Amino acid sequence: MKTSSKIGLILIPFTCILLCLSSCHNNDKDDMTVIPTTPLYDTLGWFIQGATGQVAGQGTKMIADPDNDGQKIQAGRLAIRTVVNKALGIIASDNRLAVYFPTLLAEVGDGNTTGLAHLLNSFTDFVQTAVSKQDVYKGPDMKTVHNHATFARFGSADHPTSNKQDFDVFVGDVAQAAQSLNVPASVIGQLGTLLYTTEGDIAYDAD
Amino acid sequence: MTMKLWQKIKWTLIGLVGLAFLLFLTLVIHIGVMVYHKGPLPFEHIQMARTDFLSPLDSKQIAQLKSNLGAQKGIKSIYLNTKDHNVVYSFDNRENSASSIYQNAINEMHIKAKPYTVSAKDLESGCPVMNNHSFYGKLTSVISKAIN
Structure with missing residues (x-):
């Protein structure tokens, strides 16, 4: 075998790796530029910090995470996570919805990461993406995962999709959680409107 | 002739194993970049x-x-x-x-x-959350523990 083809055999994989790494690097660079935000995200960040002073820029402001020692978190994300955390408790107690979220109430071995922690994180990612226009949610799209035919973990053969009624209960539970945390009604209204934009993907009989 | 064929097979194998190794390394580095300084999940326990x-x-x-x-x-x-x-x-x-x-x-x-x-x-049913018992999930937690 010629030396040149031997070199080629080694060089080609290296080129692949370099390409992969450089593409990875570019993404990181994009993340370092201005973080997207919206008035609603800023309002949520402003609210969680005690609702004083100006609203603009409060959503993406990095503050100490009260529930995670030594970590920092965007104020807007903290507000969303606080509401989602409360909502998950209400959802777990709701007879109509608990069946869709078995991971919330599953027994986890001593000291292991819980389903609650995972669901809280991915749910917060999803809402943060929707509210702030930041690209943090990396999971599958809502339409795919809310149909037993395309995502085996959801529902059953007899009950393959969720319906409008389920979705109304779900939004009601999130709104109840936000209310109990004294989130202003106008903000809850905006959050509700935002959640309902996903209804078409989640409830099969949506208008 | 047979020698040459063996040589060819040998180098092809080395190439393939090398490629597999480098791709695996890419995966590990990617996960590493993804989880580096991410810290533990809030409400982990x-x-x-x-x-x-x-x-x-x-x-x-x-x-x-x-x-x-x-x-x-x-x-x-x-x-x-x-x-x-x-x-x-x-x-x-x-x-x-x-x-x-x-x-x-x-x-x-x-x-x-x-x-x-x-x-x-x-x-087995219900809302999707990342399955930690999958190969990818296990690899992620190993790397996360190693570099954080």
């Missing part, structure tokens, strides 16, 4: 449990239930649902377990109650 009551509780029972649950070690939150007659509580799973909290706070009240259990079959 907070677990939720639920108990259903067979009949509505009166106000005295509710007060006792809340104080019993609040006195348990590691309890983080209590949510009482008076419409569906159940209570959902969260706790730190390094400090306590769902069954021990049920025994000490609810069972001793002698009210008709049933802890909510999730079967393995139930867990």
